[in-house]
Amino acid sequence: MTFLEITLLIIAIYIVLVLFRVILGPTIWDRLLGLNTISAKIIMSIVLLALITDQSYLMDVALVYALLGFIGTVLIARFIEKKGDLS
Numbered sequence: 001m002t003f004l005e006i007t008l009l010i011i012a013i014y015i016v017l018v019l020f021r022v023i024l025g026p027t028i029w030d031r032l033l034g035l036n037t038i039s040a041k042i043i044m045s046i047v048l049l050a051l052i053t054d055q056s057y058l059m060d061v062a063l064v065y066a067l068l069g070f071i072g073t074v075l076i077a078r079f080i081e082k083k084g085d086l087s
Helices: 003-024 028-053 057-081
Strands: none
Touching: 003 028, 028 057
């Protein structure tokens, strides 16, 4: 295994550990932070996969995923802050 593959494996382990925080989090903010962390780890995994397989289009996929993850986190946070009021 190369260094990049080992790093990818470690990131996968971190994703599983953070998933426990998402499931067991005492507050909704802990769960949101956990989901945001998982999103960041997935982006790092996509970038590492692009480096391992030498497929540059995966960098574009990672960029789009990062933008969607950011927008999703902001929208969910606003929804929680307004206590479910969509207007």
